[in-house]
Amino acid sequence: MRDLETFIAGLPKAELHLHIEGSLEPELMFELARRNNVALPFGSVDEVRAAYAFSNLQDFLDIYYQGAAVLLTQQDFHDLAMAYFRRAAADGVRHAEIFFDPQTHTARGVPFAVVADGLLSAMAEAEADLGVTSKLILCFLRHLSEDEALATLDEATPYLDRLCGVGLDSSEIGHPPAKFARVFAAARERGLRLVCHAGEEGPPAYVWEALDVLAVDRIDHGNRSLEDEALVRRLVDLGMTLTVCPLSNLKLCVVNDLSAHPLKRMLDLGLTVTINSDDPAYFGGYVGENWLQTARALSLTEADLLTLARNSFTGSFLSPDEAAPHLAAIDALAAK
Template sequence: MTNLTSFVQGLPKAELHLHIEGSLEPELMFALAERNKVSIPFASVEDVRAAYDFSNLQDFLDIYYAGANVLRTEADFCDLATAYFDRAAADGVRHSEIFFDPQTHTDRGIPFQVVADGLLAGMAEAEAKHGLTSKLILCFLRHLDEDAAFETLKAAEPWLDRIEGVGLDSSEVGHPPSKFARVFEAARGMGLKAVAHAGEEGPPEYVWEALDLLHIDRLDHGNRALEDAKLTERLAQSGMTLTVCPLSNLKLCVIPDMAAHPIDRMLKAGLRATINSDDPAYFGGYVVDNYVAAAQARGLDRDDLVTLARNSFLGSFLPPAEIAGHVARLDAWAAAN
């Protein structure tokens, strides 16, 4: 194999698990705080990076929500998206399906329109500048109640032609997918796709619920599904895509070290696993960093890496003809490299 990093960088790929608020780098956080005259609880970029030492998901979320407070205007959200897409394009990402958390912003008094229009402007710029296509997925914060999720879905109605699907994120333990079954049913009735974080910190039962009650089209994380042989078999047989985030798993102590990551077990079990960066500014790596870390720790070979990239297109919400085009270009690239 050629140099691992350059091979992975050149590999055409999609990213299917990326929280746009989680791509807020400390430098941009400081710039936006200054632009909007918002005080933040850090004296320097170095202070922010030092704070990124989490012992669990909640520790991370506390800092994540504090950082999001600097995002105030359409320009801020456009700049946030543009910074991510520039980095993704450099990592060989050809298509990205990004999560956003409107409740994080509307609860601070920022109108839904400001968030959505800012992100959509950044997405349009990325396509014009890099040829990088993208889709937007609205996530409900699971630590809030069902009524708040319904309110958010209602607020999103004018943008539903530009929103691909709904998701479920934030604190997993104690907030099972069943809590949101009715709002997901309503969203699917509006023609939206459904995804959900399940089986990261939560038990395999949460994955069953996501499948049977939320009727998800894609599973975010899903690591703990491997604890249940019947569930693993069901996921494999149904061709369910798992959006796996290795460095996130490490940073949030879902795994003790990268050598314990299950990505190769997922592939051997026939699961349609993909590699993604989750909240890259906070977890120390964008998509190439995640591929490389997983490959080095678990001995993934060239074919495994191509499979993961292929899975990322197969698991996307692009039309079949566009998926076929991406896969053909990926296979041609792999044959030539």
């Protein structure tokens, strides 16, 4: 194989599983805390990083929500997103489909419009200045009620033409996808695409529910699908994209070692998998680092990496015409 780091850096990529609030680096967290006069439960950047020792998803979420408290103004959300886009562009990301959690902010009194307008302005700037296109996906917090999710969807009505889809994130265990059947049906009626976190910590049954009850277009994570052979066959037959997040899985103890990550097996089984960074400020790496560390740990071949790059665009919500130039660029790189 050509030099691995250079090859991965040069591969055009789409990132399909990125929580924008999870890209809040400690340095920016402290900058925004000073800007907004918000007290943090940490004394320094080093103290924040020392707290990033998680044993499960909930450990992470507790700190994630504390950090989000510094995000108050439209400029804050703009600056947060632009910091991510600069890192993504440096990693060869040409398109990103980013999640945001409006309920995290509206519960603190931050208006939906402040959040959305800040993110959308950064998305426009990233396309103009960095050449990175993007789409915005509204995620519902699954530990809250479906009625609250329905209220959030109603609140998003003025922005539906600028949203790509809706998703479901936060605490997975005990909050199955079927809990949100009505709000996902309502989102589909409004013309939005549907994605859902399932099979990260939750069982394969959650993936079945995401497919059969929510009728999703894409599965976020999906690792535990491998425990159910019939489910694997179903996902392969559907060509269902799984947005896998290797360093996140390692940091949250979904796997004990990156060499034990199931991504290579997923590829070999014919699943349409992609590599993404999830919450990169908390999980030790943006998308390029996820690609590089995973490729080394699993001895991925050049053909594997090219497949992953193609999957990232074919699994995106870009139209075929929009995806075509990126796929052509991958093919050209493969032919060199």
